[in-house]
Amino acid sequence: xxxxxxxxxxxxxxxxxxxxxxxxxxxxxxxxxxxxxxxxxxxxxxxxxxxxxxxxxxxxxxxxxxxxxxxxxxxxxxxxxxxxxxxxxxxxxxxxxxxxxxxxxxxxxxxxxxxxxxxxxxxxxxxxxxxxxxxxxxxxxxxxxxxxxxxxxxxxxxxxxxxxxxxxxxxxxxxxxxxxxxxxxxxxxxxxxxxxxxxxxxxxxxxxxxxxxxxxxxxxxxxxxxxxxxxxxxxxxxxxxxxxxxxxxxxxxxxxxxxxxxxxxxxxxxxxxxxxxxxxxxxxxxxxxxxxxxxxxxxxxxxxxxxxxxxxxxxxxxxxxxxxxxxxxxxxxxxxxxxxxxxxxxxxxxxxxxxxxx
Amino acid sequence: xxxxxxxxxxxxxxxxxxxxxxxxxxxxxxxxxxxxxxxxxxxxxxxxxxxxxxxxxxxxxxxxxxxxxxxxxxxxxxxxxxxxxxxxxx
Numbered sequence: 205x206x207x208x209x210x211x212x213x214x215x216x217x218x219x220x221x222x223x224x225x226x227x228x229x230x231x232x233x234x235x236x237x238x239x240x241x242x243x244x245x246x247x248x249x250x251x252x253x254x255x256x257x258x259x260x261x262x263x264x265x266x267x268x269x270x271x272x273x274x275x276x277x278x279x280x281x282x283x284x285x286x287x288x289x290x291x292x293x294x295x296x297x298x299x300x301x302x303x304x305x306x307x308x309x310x311x312x313x314x315x316x317x318x319x320x321x322x323x324x325x326x327x328x329x330x331x332x333x334x335x336x337x338x339x340x341x342x343x344x345x346x347x348x349x350x351x352x353x354x355x356x357x358x359x360x361x362x363x364x365x366x367x368x369x370x371x372x373x374x375x376x377x378x379x380x381x382x383x384x385x386x387x388x389x390x391x392x393x394x395x396x397x398x399x400x401x402x403x404x405x406x407x408x409x410x411x412x413x414x415x416x417x418x419x420x421x422x423x424x425x426x427x428x429x430x431x432x433x434x435x436x437x438x439x440x441x442x443x444x445x446x447x448x449x450x451x452x453x454x455x456x457x458x459x460x461x462x463x464x465x466x467x468x469x470x471x472x473x474x475x476x477x478x479x480x481x482x483x484x485x486x487x488x489x490x491x492x493x494x495x496x497x498x499x500x501x502x503x504x505x506x507x508x509x510x511x512x513x514x515x516x517x518x519x520x521x522x523x524x525x526x527x528x529x530x531x532x533x534x535x536x537x538x539x540x541x542x543x544x545x546x547x548x549x550x551x552x553x554x555x556x557x558x559x560x561x562x
Numbered sequence: 563x564x565x566x567x568x569x570x571x572x573x574x575x576x577x578x579x580x581x582x583x584x585x586x587x588x589x590x591x592x593x594x595x596x597x598x599x600x601x602x603x604x605x606x607x608x609x610x611x612x613x614x615x616x617x618x619x620x621x622x623x624x625x626x627x628x629x630x631x632x633x634x635x636x637x638x639x640x641x642x643x644x645x646x647x648x649x650x651x652x
Binding site for chain 2: 274
């Protein structure tokens with residue numbers, strides 16, 4: 205078992221050996237790594253970098269973490285413009301890639317999707333050598349008036365259906381969830397039932413702040429989203445959503461991970477305003493009945509003087525292994541679905557992403 | 563032809579090169595020429611709209627460039643151009 209951990213100061217790999225979990229030496233020491241993933245098709249490791257000075261960059265390792273090389277970064281073509289806030293109102297400016305938030309395999313060998321701020325989706329069909337803006341979605345971005353939250357217009361989740369990769373769900377903050385059934389040629393909003401309580405119209409067609417999106421591993425129509433305004437499940441491919449934490453206490457966080465269609469994990473935080481651990485303690489919430497009931501999982505997690513939260517890409521689950529990393533640089537792993545936790549890397553830099561290698 | 567001096571913090575992305583020569587009437591032209599010699603280096607210095615990255619400075623003969631949006635400052639023949647990491651952390 206291996207886990208890629210993207211942090212504010214580099215990329216780490218955690219590996220489970222016979223005597224426990226081991227932490228690698230970092231790659232890109234000093235460079236923010238926003239996300240990373242292993243491509244199960246050829247074993248390549250991809251890293252989305254966000255240099256403080258030199259801008260977003262994309263890197264790949266084809267020798268199993270030993271070395272990474274730069275590849276061309278997605279870039280907006282001439283003519284793409286966005287509304288930019290200025291002291292005197294909005295102005296049109298040339299679109300530029302501010303950050304790379306997710307990279308996932310697409311529907312053909314050597315094809316990929318990348319999601320960015322400011323809401324551009326890019327595709328490569330040559331193993332990541334070159335990238336092209338996915339124009340159909342960019343057109344929708346402008347027609348539907350996607351806007352930026354504090355982190356920008358973040359296209360942070362791209363979920364091709366594993367056995368039918370032309371069907372794709374994506375999550376954008378702030379636009380909500382969209383679905384394509386034809387490989388991206390057309391897209392439809394999928395936000396019915398999701399509140400946007402920061403807007404005058406509480407249930408708009410688009411504009412919801414989905415923090416993260418996940419798909420059940422055994423049913424492609426069952427989706428979960430951790431939203432800024434609740435925690436939602438859909439059993440019809442995103443056509444309708446139901447708030448599964450209506451009491452509000454545990455309803456805000458960033459990450460969500462799914463197992464089977466009845467199982468999900470989240471790590472709630474204290475309110476939009478404070479954004480710290482709930483009551484000074486880390487708690488993972490798990491449901492095994494589709495969100496009807498929830499268990500508070502605390503064994504092995506700090507239960508006092510704790511202020512960590514978990515970012516959107518920093519929670520993952522696969523085959524009973526659940527892992528998350530925190531803003532205070534701690535990575536916790538559970539090998540029993542969350543019943544008990546071990547701090548396998550307690551002193552890393554702030555964690556941006558935790559990805560179990562598949 | 564101008565002499566180009568890179569900040570040591572770019573060394574990891576220039577293939578170890580800290581100084582080189584390149585031709586360009588303006589800073590933006592110089593960046594295109596540099597990118598031919600050192601693939602992808604222009605994207606470290608400027609974004610795809612051609613604007614200088616927020617935390618990067620370019621000096622031509624010791625003077626900070628004025629046009630950070632399009633990098634149209636002239637580069638006289640024989641000039642020395644410094645590409646520097648801006649002081650951004652206090």
